[in-house]
Amino acid sequence: MKKTNKIIFKILIIFCSLFLSSQVFGTFLEQINYQGKLTNNQGVPVEDGGKCMKFRLMDDLVGGNEVWSEVWTTSTEMVTTTRGLFSVMLGKHNSLSSVNFNQPLYLEVQFDPDCDGTFEEVFSPRKPIGASSAAFEAKKLLGYDWASPGIIGAVTPNEAYFTKLTVSATSTLSTTTISGLLAVNNDLLYVDPITGRVGIGTSTLSHKLTVDGDLFI
Numbered sequence: 001m002k003k004t005n006k007i008i009f010k011i012l013i014i015f016c017s018l019f020l021s022s023q024v025f026g027t028f029l030e031q032i033n034y035q036g037k038l039t040n041n042q043g044v045p046v047e048d049g050g051k052c053m054k055f056r057l058m059d060d061l062v063g064g065n066e067v068w069s070e071v072w073t074t075s076t077e078m079v080t081t082t083r084g085l086f087s088v089m090l091g092k093h094n095s096l097s098s099v100n101f102n103q104p105l106y107l108e109v110q111f112d113p114d115c116d117g118t119f120e121e122v123f124s125p126r127k128p129i130g131a132s133s134a135a136f137e138a139k140k141l142l143g144y145d146w147a148s149p150g151i152i153g154a155v156t157p158n159e160a161y162f163t164k165l166t167v168s169a170t171s172t173l174s175t176t177t178i179s180g181l182l183a184v185n186n187d188l189l190y191v192d193p194i195t196g197r198v199g200i201g202t203s204t205l206s207h208k209l210t211v212d213g214d215l216f217i
Contacts, residue, residue, distance in 0.1 A: 030095060031090060033087065034087070037086070045081070045085075046084050047081075051111065053071075053073075053119075054070070055072075055107060056108040058105070058126060061125060064106075067105060070094040072093070078115075107126055107129060108126045190203045197209070199211075200212065201213045
């Protein structure tokens with residue numbers, strides 16, 4: 001019968017996000033750096049070498065559903081410990097790209113001392129994911145430009161230009177200059193800022209006011 005010392009998991013650094021801007025490094029690294037320390041029940045660091053571990057993202061602190069998981073074993077890559085310390089890049093063996101980080105998520109860490117696939121050590125409590133996930137949400141803007149001054153997020157301009165802007169919620173604008181045709185609610189109201197002509201139900205503005213449909217005064 002195999003016997004193993006009970007392992008105690010101590011967090012040194014909960015989360016450190018490593019997100020790389022596409023304009024600086026060319027590619028967004030969809031991984032999260034996670035660091036910790038493994039000791040036995042006397043507080044002595046585990047022996048140096050490869051360890052089998054599993055990491056899971058859950059949608060609740062207790063119970064809940066698995067959103068993502070990744071194993072570090074002999075079949076992928078073992079977690080290397082030095083004086084008990086380890087550092088892994090979550091998402092290296094199973095991409096995080098499909099994870100919705102716009103929700104509460106908690107990291108569960110499991111340890112398999114014998115590397116037999118049982119992962120009998122499940123550490124608790126789970127660790128909530130914090131600001132690091134913002135990098136993945138921000139990544140959705142990478143590669144998208146406005147007409148001027150360029151890549152979104154590259155600068156904070158006083159003026160910006162869009163070739164097309166759709167506002168789906170209530171929005172308040174101060175002084176606004178429009179150089180092209182303004183359409184309100186798709187085809188209900190058109191305004192030509194150059195000629196000053198207005199169209200209701202039509203974009204063919206032949207007069208100061210052009211109406212396509214019934215008009216009640």
